[in-house]
Amino acid sequence: MSLSKLLLGAIRKIRSVLLLCVTISLLFYYTFKNEIDMLNSYAENEYLPSISNSPIEKNHEIPNLIHKPTKQISLKDPVILKEKNKYFPLLLTSASNDPTSSLLDPTAIEKSHLSYSEKYPVLFEFSLPHFNTADDSDHPAHLASDLRHLSLQEAKFEDAGSLQGNNRLKIKDLFLKSWRQKDFQISPDLWPIDLIDSLDTLYLMNESQEFNDIVERISEIDFKIPPRNMPDIIDIPDISAKLLGGLISAYDLSTNPILLTKAKNVADFILRSFDTPNRIPILQYAWKSDYNNRFPYKETSIGELSRLVLPFVRLSQITKQNRYFDAIFRIITRIERSANQVPIYSLFPNIMDASSCKVLTPEEVSTGDHQKNSAIMRSIDKDLKFVYCHQVEHFITTSNKIELDSKLISLYDMLPKLNALTNIDVHTLDSETEINSKKLYHDAMKHISSLLKFNPVHGSALNLTILSGLETSSIYSPTRNELMVQLRRNFSFNPESCNLASTLVYGQNVYKLDTENIKFAGEIIESCFRLSQEFNGLLGKLSLDPCQDESCQIDVQHKLNNIISGKYIGFDEGFGESKIIDLKGKTSEANEFDENLERTFSTVNNEHFKNIKLSASDIDLASSKWAKQPELPLWINSFQDISLLSPNIIKSMFYMYRLTGESKWRKMGATILDLTLQHLQENNNGAKGVWHISEYNSSSDEVPTYWLSQTLKYFYLLFSDTDDYSLNSFVITNSGHLMKRADTVL
Template identity: 20%
Template sequence: MLPRRKSRPLPTAIFLIVATYVLFFWLPKTQSFRRLPKPISRQDTTIRSDAIRLNKVAEKYPVKEYIQLPTGSATIPRIQYEFPEETSSERRQRLKRRDAVKSTFMHAWNGYKERAWLRDEVKPTSGYHTDSFNGWGATLVDSMDALVIMGLDDELELALEALKEIDFTTTKSKQVPVFEIIIRYMGGFMAAHDLTHGKHPILLEKATELGEMIYHAFDTHNRMPSVRWDWTKSAKGEEIRPSPRTSLAEVASLTLELTRLTQVTGDPKYYDAVQRVMNELEIGQDKTRIPGLWPTWLDMDRMDFEDSEFTIGGCADSAYEYLPKSHILLGAQTDKYRKMYEKAIKAFNDKLLFRAMTPDEDQHVLFAADAIGLRGNSQTLKYSADHLKCFMGGSVAIASKIFNRPQDMYVARGLTDGCVWAYDIMPTGIMPEIFKVSHCQELDHCPWDEEKWMSDVLSRSIDSEETREAAEDQIEAEKLPPGVTEIKDPNYKLRPEALESVFIMYRITGDKKLQDTAWRMFQHIDKATRTKFGHSTIKDIRHSKPRFEDKMESFWLAETLKYLYLIFSEPDHISLDDYVLSTEAHPFKRPDAIKHSKPSQ
């Protein structure tokens, strides 16, 4: 007879409790994410098989001799800070934050997979879908490199399989927005191709298919593009003309994507197409009403640069962003972009840069004004700040390193801190789309003056108790934080620009306080914008519980969350010394000709 085992309920229970505690609280954790099964294609099945298609069409204005990629040997100074080894506690906190961003990404990605697979965007509140960019699956393609960066291999496989269903020869849309298509689709394909080291041939196949299609938009009498391109005219062999009124950004922000396509395929026509545009802009740079800057609106048909509006914000932003980045992607083998940047940054510093007046006089808060250029080399300024201008801090920082302009780092940090300040002063912790501020006469001396602020709010002097009360009433009614004089557009559109500059500034300076800044911004954004099927633009950042607009553009996944993920990743993950990031945050591999100089701190 077997001996009976003694019962030990108390020691066993204690052991199980201790083991559970160790398992859940001490052992390293891996983040798990809800993964949906293979998504249902929601392609637009109303496109008929006999629809108009853009296949091989004879060019009306063929190029006789292509502009070739520059060759030579050059050195670009190191961009990134030499980060020391982190402590174990720093690593735990960083990984916890990184995984929280990844979880938020998966929430939005799953909403798109479930409700809008192969359409351009999911409506994050209602769960419907919409096609904003010709119906070729903008969110899917724009997000592919983010899937690689975040190690979401299973999701990437689903996306790669879905690419077979995208047909770039036809669309129900009458016009093709050339700039948006190139930065979202071409950028998505080329970055995913670079990050996976050419492992997936379909990425380059689709990039080339799109390149062949979009190249027809440059088939005009002067080879300047039709940026709102009526593609059916080209498909039917009819003539198209360059856009008589186009934004600066739309024509001057195509260089990275099409240059990279030429670098990878060896086909010179894509680089030729964008260099012809940039050659014209280089000629016109000194002939504008504010020499060094280009007007916001251009006539590319008559090559007219006479418009009077100037900004580095919406409709112009990425034109200036791409000057130092094109220099990097071309391996510093031409001085064209350095010279153009140096003229632009001088005009920017002299004409547009200003300091905002804030109660904390130690805050170094810089912004960029808008200008109306008058004849005779004079201008009037509008001291408005907008979210799209927030890219400038990061761009100036990169240029400061690669062009050896250390004096500009003061400006770069001030522009970045200005956008962070704009986040921190709002009730939701989120910056509005467009607002105005009280400005200082000097960058280095900016004492707080409450009466000046109130007079700026009313646009008239505070000369009586009545006008003071009127100012106070307006400040209260419009919920204006000290220093802010008007909130012209209180929306938040899930934009990435402020976080983009925080990311770049962190990678360049190594300032770990910027990681805390990014975490604070992320928490506020996630809280205010999260919906059932993703994250939505919000109507008014002044309300603690803002209303949703049921809109989630592809850049939420492609840019905003990618920058956040990279801020909390190892510094050599997508290093700025290995990749150049496009205006849509797509990393393109820098050419092998680049040789990094000795690290500097």
Template identity: 20%
Template sequence: MFRLRRYRYYVFFAAIVVFLIYRATKDSEHWETVSASIPHAKAPPKSAPERGFGITNKQSSGKSDTRFLGEDDDLAQQLLEKAEKEPEKVKIPDLKSTTTEDTGDKFEVPTPITTTDSTDQTKVLVYDKDAAAKTTTAPLIDIPDKNVGQGAKGAGKGIHGAPGAHNTKTQTATTTIHWHKVPEHFPVAEDKIIPLPTGKPKPIPAVQYEFARESTEAREKRLDRLAKVKAEMVRGWDGYMTYAKGHDELRPVTKTFRDPFCGWAATLVDALDTLWIMGMKKEFNEAMLEVEKIDFTTSEFRSEIPVFETTIRYLGGLVAAYDVSGGKAGGYDILLEKAVELAEILMGVFDTPNRMPVLYYNWKPPIASLPKRAQAGVSVAELGSLAMEFTRLAQITKENKYYDAVARITDAFYDWQERGTTIPGIFPEHVDATGCNRTAEAEIAAKKAALEEEQNQIELERSDSKTFKGTKPLSADEIDSQSESTKDDLHTLNRRSAAGTPNDDGAEKTKILHNGEEVHAPSGGAASAINERDPDTFESEAQSGFLDSQKEKQKDKCVAQGLAPGSWSSSEQYSMGGSQDSTYEYFPKQWLLLGGLEPKYKTLHTKVAAAVKKWLLFRPMVPGDPDILFSAKINTQGNPETDAVVDWEVTHLTCFIGGMFGMGGKIFETPEDVEIGKRLTDGCVWAYENTPSGIMPEGATVVPCAEVNNCHWNETLYWEWLDPLFESRNEQVAEFEKQQKERKTQKAQQAKMKGHKNLGVASGESGSSEGRIDNSRPVDFDEELGSSSQEVAASGLDTVGIHKRAPPTPIGPSPNSNSNSGRVSEKSTQAPDLEDGPVISTNSDSTIASVTDDGQVPLSEADDESEFPDPSSPMSHKQYVENKILSENLPPGFVSANYHAYILRPEAIESVWYMYRITGDTTWQDKGWKMFNAIVSQTRTEAGNSAIDNVLMTNSGKTDEMESFWLAETLKYFYLLYSDPNLISLDEWVLNTEAHPFKRPI
């Protein structure tokens, strides 16, 4: 019985334990739900429209035979398995709806890009927003720390709540710092926000050529090239995911990584739309898992965000991937959520007095919360190349604040162009974006200082007539007792004598000026006032007043102005190249993106094109006389008509301009500009085809033609450009040859004189040992001539300094010498046989002379400079040019190629692609194929492709860098060059400077 009761107690306690475990399990479900991983739901099924991808209204579905090769591998199970292994994540609440039912917005939500064999698009990641809304009840959301850039390590969000909401975070045990939204110092009132243009987009002329159906042979050739381009993409992507997943860039030679862009997986984000466009859906879905883990609110690599690069690569990459994958209908909501997360952080850069952005943004809250102002020396490209990304985000989210941020920059450029720049229409490379006229501030400060000086003078004169009247002079001892800083004032005071003026209480007081301050003394006089004060205290108080005055002067007294030149020198630089390029590129593209509803962009582009044609375009003088163009760089002190210094440069970054002129010519109906675009693009193709590697250098120079329509190759002129000092060089050579001739004449006369002297000795004392030449040592001409200097002087020969002025002349070997060194050996010198005739041989360090029977002294073979040139001789013009070409490995036509690297840049193939799509001329495909083969052959590595350091060599060394734009731009442009022309049609899409396609409004 006792045992049974004991069991009852056991059962009772067991029941309690089970109940507690059950309750604990139920209580934990709430937290598990809050931090659950992203559920994997099927996206709405996609159709494969009969018209193909991006086909225009002008084209029928029957025109296109090319479609993507889709990937039907089922990822659902793989994604679920990976999700179970990942740390639990926080839901991101709904963004503002992107539907257009009640907004009146005319921008159509983009439809997904589809292919004939990729209709199954259920394997995507979506957020279960309803479940997140029900379970997220805690007022503070804990964001776990992440090891940024470590791929699968860690998970979490960087932004929570609706766009623009204040984001609250709690830190974990680590010291990771996260960005959070801070109050703005210079907010824009709600009614002052510039809204997106509204209304139906204007009719815009077609950009893309209407391609006809291609032949079977042409199609096979194109598809073969297409496959090879994709193979490069596959290898590069696999190398990145294997060795650098989660990091910014792959080092393809050493198979490591680097993180120049905050460690937010730049290559992965940059390449998202390329993966989709190339039909690499499996890789795209794998990348989605990594995108979800990026935390833009923190970085362990940089304390400053490079705003320009971050905007075009990350923000542009996310928005474009959202567009090409179908937008809202595509089901990849994470892309838009991450874009908004990043945009909210970047919006802090516009919080300045004039709303011009800070372009290197310290995101850490203690610094981000401080007032800031834009910089005075920013580049045009960094300032003006944010427009497309923020505009497209505003269109998708219906948030005007994103458009307002960049519209103010556009307005500033428009205002500056209207006010006028040194070269009307275009802008100097460096811009003062502070909004403060420093010159005006200096002028105002100078006027203020002059006014203060005038006031001080008036006060001093007033004190002369009133203050110091009747003051008793001080003795010398009394003055000496004061501090040094007051002695001058007291000596001045002694020279004045005046009665004191009554103060407010009837007593007299005296004014003393000390370091600009007034000191009031009682009726006892100035001396008693000074003597009663401690000198150190007196000086301290005066100095304190002075500092307060200076602080007041140093307060920010900004004289408002618009954009202005920002160079630290008086020189301004204008070009279409680096630090300037993409701002000009964005003017016509923004016009397209806004449906032609904002006319400022057309005005901006039209004036830029006119300025470039007038000031920068030139035809180079190169072999074969090709009809090509390049864009130069101008440096001016403010009057380019007279002081312009032109660099006739050929730079890879400027190669985008062919596509810009081509597109601008089409949409603004300027056929001349399309032709200019062709010739500019052909210029970059020429630069590729005429180097040993087949790749264009980063930067070079050429000879400009005097006339664009009358230009022929002139090698003499080309050599003169290679050697700008050719005139003075020829003069130096002529002078040197003249001097050498004089030296030879003197040397011959000297040798002849010595021969006569030695012959006389030999014939007079033939039996004496003194009568023979001592051949036991080389003969020293200085020693021999020194003993008979009077005889030499009497003969009229000037021998002074012969061996000092003329360097030793290299000589050939003596016929009797066994030496291979070119000099006569001391041991090999034999005594002459006088019975054979009066021949004297002398051996010195520099000369061999012989005297023939008739007494003449011929030049030795060593004096023949054609065989042994003098090393001190200046180079002739011909020698200099030949040496320059050889040492620098310059191809014909290039004057210099000092920047001879290639870092996998896309600008040249970008313009080739535009020209093909605009003109329909398939020769552009052939030109591009030569470029592709050259690039791949020189840059390929096992894990990807690497930048090289010298395109003027074949098999140049690799620099172990693979920029993110290799996958994002260069390979994308090559792929699109050989794809179905309807893929990313220029009549439906517009690409940012990083080749990210944004959907055009319809």
């Protein structure tokens, strides 16, 4: 090699090294300068001294590092609050009592929100593991077994699983009538959330021309940032489940690239709500606010958080971009780390503190505890005062109420579906805990069956199995390392609890647990079906009495005597005396509690009289009926929030049929369909026999979106050929959106 070439090569290497050195030097310089600017901001009326680049003059007195400011500041001044909020996050209870909502500058709402810089960027992204179809050598040994070939749907059906054309025609006619009645409008001033929520149903119904026309019009909408006419507060679970989930589902079905582009735009906007100190999203996201340095709210629905999981994971699979999975994985790990921190292991209350902040007391601050732990961050509370937040690695229990509504059930519904979608147990990726989704799911279902299930008094041979709501009261004994949990059921029936049947049967097929879950699921959905028949297709929230003997038949005179004598006293603040029940649980993770913590459970005495308050004025003694609702059977104490069009029953019937192969579920579904049609035609008649579609007793003629995106979809799939959209090939989210099970993952 010639000397000139050697010299040229040396010059190139030197140039590369110099360029690298200059880049690193500039990086350190600007990083240090940003730190100086931040500390100067802290120092304004704070405890830290101001720092400048100027050298200290000779004989200049060094400032006292613990000097207390003489000038007091008020964070209620919007200008000061805005400046301080750049560095100190807001720690608020909920969106409904946000003190900054009254401090908004109206002109700020009009400014551009297109540019966004994260305050808490992710340094290292979690990623889904890579599967090699030819060689599984990259498959980490600690993960659960490969689920790519997991068969979920039953292979043999009692009725051969063939298409039932007559029922499908009824359903499609209902859908088209509902679609045209709703008359969707597409405008650049609003995101068409309801339209996109129902778009995949339109595709399933083979309305390809209208589907393509809508996609073309959607292509003209900007989904990078909401239009200014959108509400000041965005419901993140709602747009994640309906808008993002609808776009991904429509893409998975049609493979139209426009839908994928729009889905990425929506997801990138949603990721802004994850920009919090613990990277848990703010579910009620004030996207227009200038005060956007915040923790997630202290009152957060744990079930609503889980609604974000499947759409983001599926988007990560399709795009091969880990940032979508990373965001969700942080929710998943925090859920699993919280399973030991609730009174009933793995059974979460509906509301928890997602900020994970334990506020230091004034005494702890006075002794300097706030300076001893890097996990402690100075924050601004709901009273617009400075506090110190100690961040823990789990959600904090703040509520003692457990109700199996659709929000909470969606958490347990997500667990097996996440396994099916990713072909692994994602929970095993968290190396800091030994828990997996199977254990979390199994323990929760076991506790639901043991603690929430009851048989109500009724007026005929209904043989009902109902899931009650529950309240807890806990006392921890450190000397015995025991958590004594007192339980009080409310003996209510929530129609949304019918959804648990689908969760039970799906989880059974994923986790291959004992068949008791299928039996339990059958009891739940059969009871929901019988109640629906009892009220001609209607279902609502019921207050009931638990059985006192094997017959469960109502004794009218005994019931009247109990009401008159004042035994129905309703809930009070305390729990009262209790009786021990035969159920104990041990935990495996030590965080707030010792790893050998033992839980004991007891129920309050006479709890069946505490679920509702009744008196002699509530009954008509002459007729032995309810005074205000004589048409209501005496065995039902109250009947509220009545619904006709909800998917609660038909969803579980669809899953029971596809996952067991038993034809009775199709027959029950046909009965529910006929009852619904009959009710709509009889009670929604208009001129010349024209009838419209609306929810029961609704003041509006508006067609609810769940009727199009879920109820009619489940009806249609129930009577379709079972090879159509098989559960072996698709996962259906809790919001009713179909997503492909990938052959390979990232």
